[in-house]
Amino acid sequence: MESVTQVLQSSQRHINGERLWGSLMALARLGATVKGGVCRLALTDLDRQARDLFVQWCEEAGCTVSIDAVGNIFARRPGRNPELPPVMTGSHIDTQPTGGKFDGCFGVLAGLEVIRTLNDLGVETEAPLEVVVWTNEEGSRFAPCMMGSGVFAQKFTLEETLAKVDAQGITMGDALNAIGYAGSRTPTGHAVGAYFEAHIEQGPILEDQHKTIGVVLGALGQKWFDLTLRGVEAHAGPTPMHLRKDALVGASVVVGAVNRVALAHQPHACGTVGCLQAYPGSRNVIPGEVRMTLDFRHLEPARLDSMIAQVRGVIESTCKQHGLSYDLVPTADFPPLYFEHGCVEAVRSAAHGLGLSHMDIVSGAGHDAIFLAELGPAGMIFVPCEGGISHNEIENADPEDLAAGCAVLLRAMLAASVAVADRLAA
Amino acid sequence: MESVTQVLQSSQRHINGERLWGSLMALARLGATVKGGVCRLALTDLDRQARDLFVQWCEEAGCTVSIDAVGNIFARRPGRNPELPPVMTGSHIDTQPTGGKFDGCFGVLAGLEVIRTLNDLGVETEAPLEVVVWTNEEGSRFAPCMMGSGVFAQKFTLEETLAKVDAQGITMGDALNAIGYAGSRTPTGHAVGAYFEAHIEQGPILEDQHKTIGVVLGALGQKWFDLTLRGVEAHAGPTPMHLRKDALVGASVVVGAVNRVALAHQPHACGTVGCLQAYPGSRNVIPGEVRMTLDFRHLEPARLDSMIAQVRGVIESTCKQHGLSYDLVPTADFPPLYFEHGCVEAVRSAAHGLGLSHMDIVSGAGHDAIFLAELGPAGMIFVPCEGGISHNEIENADPEDLAAGCAVLLRAMLAASVAVADRLAA
Numbered sequence: 001m002e003s004v005t006q007v008l009q010s011s012q013r014h015i016n017g018e019r020l021w022g023s024l025m026a027l028a029r030l031g032a033t034v035k036g037g038v039c040r041l042a043l044t045d046l047d048r049q050a051r052d053l054f055v056q057w058c059e060e061a062g063c064t065v066s067i068d069a070v071g072n073i074f075a076r077r078p079g080r081n082p083e084l085p086p087v088m089t090g091s092h093i094d095t096q097p098t099g100g101k102f103d104g105c106f107g108v109l110a111g112l113e114v115i116r117t118l119n120d121l122g123v124e125t126e127a128p129l130e131v132v133v134w135t136n137e138e139g140s141r142f143a144p145c146m147m148g149s150g151v152f153a154q155k156f157t158l159e160e161t162l163a164k165v166d167a168q169g170i171t172m173g174d175a176l177n178a179i180g181y182a183g184s185r186t187p188t189g190h191a192v193g194a195y196f197e198a199h200i201e202q203g204p205i206l207e208d209q210h211k212t213i214g215v216v217l218g219a220l221g222q223k224w225f226d227l228t229l230r231g232v233e234a235h236a237g238p239t240p241m242h243l244r245k246d247a248l249v250g251a252s253v254v255v256g257a258v259n260r261v262a263l264a265h266q267p268h269a270c271g272t273v274g275c276l277q278a279y280p281g282s283r284n285v286i287p288g289e290v291r292m293t294l295d296f297r298h299l300e301p302a303r304l305d306s307m308i309a310q311v312r313g314v315i316e317s318t319c320k321q322h323g324l325s326y327d328l329v330p331t332a333d334f335p336p337l338y339f340e341h342g343c344v345e346a347v348r349s350a351a352h353g354l355g356l357s358h359m360d361i362v363s364g365a366g367h368d369a370i371f372l373a374e375l376g377p378a379g380m381i382f383v384p385c386e387g388g389i390s391h392n393e394i395e396n397a398d399p400e401d402l403a404a405g406c407a408v409l410l411r412a413m414l415a416a417s418v419a420v421a422d423r424l425a426a
Numbered sequence: 427m428e429s430v431t432q433v434l435q436s437s438q439r440h441i442n443g444e445r446l447w448g449s450l451m452a453l454a455r456l457g458a459t460v461k462g463g464v465c466r467l468a469l470t471d472l473d474r475q476a477r478d479l480f481v482q483w484c485e486e487a488g489c490t491v492s493i494d495a496v497g498n499i500f501a502r503r504p505g506r507n508p509e510l511p512p513v514m515t516g517s518h519i520d521t522q523p524t525g526g527k528f529d530g531c532f533g534v535l536a537g538l539e540v541i542r543t544l545n546d547l548g549v550e551t552e553a554p555l556e557v558v559v560w561t562n563e564e565g566s567r568f569a570p571c572m573m574g575s576g577v578f579a580q581k582f583t584l585e586e587t588l589a590k591v592d593a594q595g596i597t598m599g600d601a602l603n604a605i606g607y608a609g610s611r612t613p614t615g616h617a618v619g620a621y622f623e624a625h626i627e628q629g630p631i632l633e634d635q636h637k638t639i640g641v642v643l644g645a646l647g648q649k650w651f652d653l654t655l656r657g658v659e660a661h662a663g664p665t666p667m668h669l670r671k672d673a674l675v676g677a678s679v680v681v682g683a684v685n686r687v688a689l690a691h692q693p694h695a696c697g698t699v700g701c702l703q704a705y706p707g708s709r710n711v712i713p714g715e716v717r718m719t720l721d722f723r724h725l726e727p728a729r730l731d732s733m734i735a736q737v738r739g740v741i742e743s744t745c746k747q748h749g750l751s752y753d754l755v756p757t758a759d760f761p762p763l764y765f766e767h768g769c770v771e772a773v774r775s776a777a778h779g780l781g782l783s784h785m786d787i788v789s790g791a792g793h794d795a796i797f798l799a800e801l802g803p804a805g806m807i808f809v810p811c812e813g814g815i816s817h818n819e820i821e822n823a824d825p826e827d828l829a830a831g832c833a834v835l836l837r838a839m840l841a842a843s844v845a846v847a848d849r850l851a852a
Contacts, residue, residue: 203661204665204666204669205669220663234630238628238816239790240692240696241685241697243629248681252678255677256682266668270663271667272712273674273713274709275707281700282701283721284698286698388665388669390661
């Protein structure tokens with residue numbers, strides 16, 4: 001029998017890294033691919049098998065399991081004070097079609113390992129703890145992504161979400177019923193004392209910097225555009241260089257500018273041209289049109305806008321110089337998100353208390369935690385993944401790093417459980 | 427009755443521009459498109475109708491018509507000395523699927539107008555004259571292009587050519603038989619006293635320089651490559667700029683270099699990237715691979731090689747800088763061609779004698795004349811086309827410019843007929 005304070009003051013990890021790894025490997029067998037990855041699309045029978053296994057493990061750990069109308073699974077470990085809002089953790093167990101073993105599953109099973117560890121230690125918390133599996137985070141079978149947490153955070157309505165169809169015309173609602181995970185609980189109005197999500201980084205920064213823990217400060221704001229450049233399609237032989245209106249030459253200047261501007265706005269700036277098509281696409285015809293996408297990300301809204309203004313300036317001057325016209329159409333606009341200071345500090349202090357190398361980091365991608373941050377204090381813990389590779393069957397992570405991330409999650413949740421109780425008392 | 431010398435010494439055009447224009451418009455009705463262009467693919471029934479009309483016009487003009495085994499049509503106006511090799515002219519009457527009224531047809535009907543004019547004037551030449559329709563210059567239905575002149579110049583064998591199939595699986599030989607134009611004449615061994623081809627420029631230079639006649643010095647050498655750049659595909663959010671291996675950023679530097687190097691090797695240099703595909707082509711994924719084509723053209727072989735060496739240097743340094751690998755695979759290599767000095771001079775002197783504005787020019791595209799140049803002295807006459815646009819239904823040319831080009835063809839052919847006779851006498 002240890003107390004929360006004893007655990008928080010110890011420099012021991014407490015959690016059982018081998019048990020965590022074993023659970024990850026057991027879950028990864030459901031939908032395992034020949035190349036070592038996992039294909040377990042949301043609301044398929046494989047997803048059901050994985051959900052059943054998670055529910056079984058949680059019940060074995062003494063949790064009360066409830067399921068809401070969008071299929072989110074809540075496994076609750078009671079606290080001394082059932083009136084307190086729960087300290088939550090979670091992630092997802094659906095995967096990309098050629099996904100890996102760790103994306104999402106690490107966050108869910110790290111949460112389970114926290115529960116198991118507290119059981120082993122006989123630790124009681126004031127606030128209840130909850131481990132959540134969010135439905136369809138990947139968005140591979142049913143778009144958009146982060147559906148379960150999106151409905152929970154009232155970003156999407158239940159009705160519109162259940163009406164989404166997959167490529168075979170099956171509705172999300174029918175798929176949920178078919179696997180028996182259309183629960184009775186209302187997916188909204190659930191109090192959140194705090195929310196933490198442990199996740200592989202899905203990028204190369206921690207590995208590159210030789211750090212075990214990423215203290216996630218927030219998520220980059222994103223602005224996306226479709227850019228079309230129009231010149232004049234002409235024969236590559238008889239059309240002299242100085243009389244050309246080559247849309248691809250213009251586009252190449254824009255690609256360079258997106259890259260240069262992002263490099264100039266470090267840290268926390270990204271600029272990417274992911275799609276670029278030249279038309280008509282014939283080897284001896286000067287491209288008359290290029291369609292491309294622009295993806296800008298930054299943690300500071302003003303610098304995000306300044307990146308875009310600079311690239312827009314390059315587009316305008318390039319079009320003038322090469323006799324082109326252009327359309328720049330916004331297609332997405334997500335503001336930057338800063339996680340709650342207390343949660344960020346809880347993660348940093350846990351890493352510090354455990355003697356783990358750590359660094360501040362920012363999430364460039366979307367996670368359920370970003371929606372949860374609208375309902376209460378939230379934070380994230382990143383651990384390295386090999387080569388920064390994710391959404392890929394070769395996705396890999398070091399068992400030691402996963403254990404370290406789980407230990408940080410344990411301490412952060414315990415600290416939050418104290419903070420939630422103190423908040424109520426104050 | 428005028429003599430060749432009288433015509434050559436006169437500053438009159440002699441030819442009938444309205445008759446030439448009328449013939450062009452009559453031919454353009456066969457396969458006329460709604461947008462004002464022509465769709466008359468090689469060896470279709472429309473091609474047969476156009477061939478029949480040409481043959482009828484030539485026979486009405488007193489020519490002897492013969493057809494060879496690849497469908498080339500030779501309309502011969504006898505000379506005083508039947509032993510002399512003919513002074514030839516011609517081009518093609520097949521079109522692109524969305525072609526214009528002038529590409530090819532102008533050269534053929536300018537030749538016919540030369541015959542008609544000589545008939546009107548009662549001029550007799552020493553050497554015979556011939557107007558030729560070359561089969562399938564465009565290569566739209568049966569690849570490759572310039573088939574008829576290619577077989578004539580022994581670039582392609584008759585057998586391989588007749589075995590080519592269109593998209594419907596019909597062989598070139600069957601299509602030729604179906605329209606009744608598989609002639610009995612051997613397509614090789616035909617002596618060529620001289621060959622001239624009048625053609626619209628298919629580029630914007632003459633219009634830009636306000637010149638009526640282009641004295642064609644030769645054709646650009648061409649070297650084509652397929653370039654693949656390989657980096658690492660990664661998520662556009664979590665992958666910081668300095669750790670990326672973005673194949674498209676590398677490709678954009680190469681596109682810029684191809685353009686810059688061609689501009690630096692003027693005159694007569696072209697550099698074009700016509701195709702560029704970024705993979706996987708997802709808006710929030712850093713492109714891991716880019717496949718692109720490089721098309722280099724120059725009149726001087728050494729400068730062509732120097733352009734390629736410079737771009738290769740940029741590819742190497744760019745790959746080093748951005749952590750990319752590359753494959754650069756040659757796909758075509760056509761040496762530059764210089765037309766015979768006497769023929770070039772005959773065109774220049776004809777333009778000068780008629781008081782027409784003119785300039786030296788180089789063909790950036792392929793023409794039947796390029797194959798004919800292997801069999802005897804050859805030259806070309808360019809006239810402007812509106813906006814430099816060709817291979818397009820809106821292709822257009824000024825009747826005055828076409829008449830001027832035809833008048834230059836008349837004088838050049840007459841001068842060559844004297845030269846052919848002199849050569850034999852010498």
